[in-house]
Amino acid sequence: xxxxxxxxxxxxxxxxxxxxxxxxxxxxxxxxxxxxxxxxxxxxxxxxxxxxxxxxxxxxxxxxxxxxxxxxxxxxxxxxxxxxxxxxxxxxxxxxxxxxxxxxxxxxxxxxxxxxxxxxxxxxxxxxxxxxxxxxxxxxxxxxxxxxxxxxxxxxxxxxxxxxxxxxxxxxxxxxxxxxxxxxxxxxxxxxxxxxxxxxxxxxxxxxxxxxxxxxxxxxxxxxxxxxxxxxxxxxxxxxxxxxxxxxxxxxxxxxxxxxxxxxxxxxxxxxxxxxxxxxxxxxxxxxxxxxxxxxxxxxxxxxxxxxxxxxxxxxxxxxxxxxxxxxxxxxxxxxxxxxxxx
Ligand SMILES: Nc1ncnc2c1ncn2[C@@H]1O[C@H](COP(=O)(O)OP(=O)(O)OP(=O)(O)O)[C@@H](O)[C@H]1O
Numbered sequence: 001x002x003x004x005x006x007x008x009x010x011x012x013x014x015x016x017x018x019x020x021x022x023x024x025x026x027x028x029x030x031x032x033x034x035x036x037x038x039x040x041x042x043x044x045x046x047x048x049x050x051x052x053x054x055x056x057x058x059x060x061x062x063x064x065x066x067x068x069x070x071x072x073x074x075x076x077x078x079x080x081x082x083x084x085x086x087x088x089x090x091x092x093x094x095x096x097x098x099x100x101x102x103x104x105x106x107x108x109x110x111x112x113x114x115x116x117x118x119x120x121x122x123x124x125x126x127x128x129x130x131x132x133x134x135x136x137x138x139x140x141x142x143x144x145x146x147x148x149x150x151x152x153x154x155x156x157x158x159x160x161x162x163x164x165x166x167x168x169x170x171x172x173x174x175x176x177x178x179x180x181x182x183x184x185x186x187x188x189x190x191x192x193x194x195x196x197x198x199x200x201x202x203x204x205x206x207x208x209x210x211x212x213x214x215x216x217x218x219x220x221x222x223x224x225x226x227x228x229x230x231x232x233x234x235x236x237x238x239x240x241x242x243x244x245x246x247x248x249x250x251x252x253x254x255x256x257x258x259x260x261x262x263x264x265x266x267x268x269x270x271x272x273x274x275x276x277x278x279x280x281x282x283x284x285x286x287x288x289x290x291x292x293x294x295x296x297x298x299x300x301x302x303x304x305x306x307x308x309x310x311x312x313x314x315x316x317x318x319x320x321x322x323x324x325x326x327x328x329x330x331x332x333x334x335x336x337x338x339x340x341x342x343x
Pocket of ligand 1: 018041
């Protein structure tokens with residue numbers, strides 16, 4: 001994303017909890033004005049640590065965090081959390097149990113009109129009628145909405161949400177996800193949402209940032225990142241993928257399913273061929289090269305395992321019900337769902 005204004009900029013962020021392990025290992029990330037960035041990464045990749053560093057709850061060893069021209073962190077500076085204009089929604093919502101919903105939302109506000117402003121924020125979350133309820137009297141979804149209202153009430157420059165839907169059941173998750181996105185958009189907030197759920201990240205993100213081993217390994221629009229992963233690690237974060245090691249010869253990478261074009265890569269270069277399950281096109285053939293070893297129907301598509309001399313792979317095809325375990329098939333690749341990346 002280059003046309004939106006950068007609000008928050010993180011460069012070379014490093015953080016160690018222990019000397020022998022970097023929780024952040026040189027992370028770079030930009031957040032853009034009014035846009036929602038989803039931070040997706042496996043457990044332990046450093047997502048929460050990055051959030052906590054932005055909020056000022058962890059101090060960077062090296063690197064910088066800037067809000068516009070204001071330095072929040074660098075070698076000399078560590079602005080305390082209360083001096084940063086950050087709203088935070090934690091995984092467990094962290095509402096004050098002895099305070100009403102209204103008091104929770106008003107907590108970070110000052111001025112004579114703070115109750116009115118808090119109430120307006122609760123009403124925007126369609127929870128005005130629950131203003132006097134205590135957290136234990138609210139459902140999980142309502143608590144999350146109060147937590148979001150509390151984070152937004154002081155009109156922060158950036159809102160950080162750490163796995164904000166993880167405590168909710170599946171149906172409620174989808175509903176609340178949409179509501180949260182609508183609320184953030186209505187408030188024109190710059191937001192960073194942490195998740196380890198690829199589908200959730202794709203659903204909420206204007207910008208997707210992939211994190212692994214303390215670094216941001218790829219950023220971009222969700223579709224772009226899905227279609228053009230920069231590495232096998234990035235591809236795996238976004239869904240099932242078969243990875244075939246190969247090398248470049250005559251501008252192509254050989255696979256057991258035929259050669260794949262690999263423009264721009266030099267002869268001899270070692271590569272990974274990244275194949276999404278839907279790239280495999282299976283055709284029944286009496287003397288086919290591969291054998292179906294397993295099949296599982298999942299409504300509109302069929303997931304098949306198939307084996308050949310050099311391995312076993314998983315395909316996802318639009319339900320051709322005629323394929324059965326033991327059938328012989330030939331397999332070619334739909335190049336739309338195949339990428340070749342240098343190793
Ligand atoms: N308070 C702590 N003390 C020591 N090590 C920690 C602490 N918090 C996190 N770590 C370590 O830092 C690394 C990054 O952890 P972090 O919680 O940031 O990852 P994460 O991507 O948010 O993971 P998850 O999705 O499981 O929440 C991990 O190796 C973790 O064990």
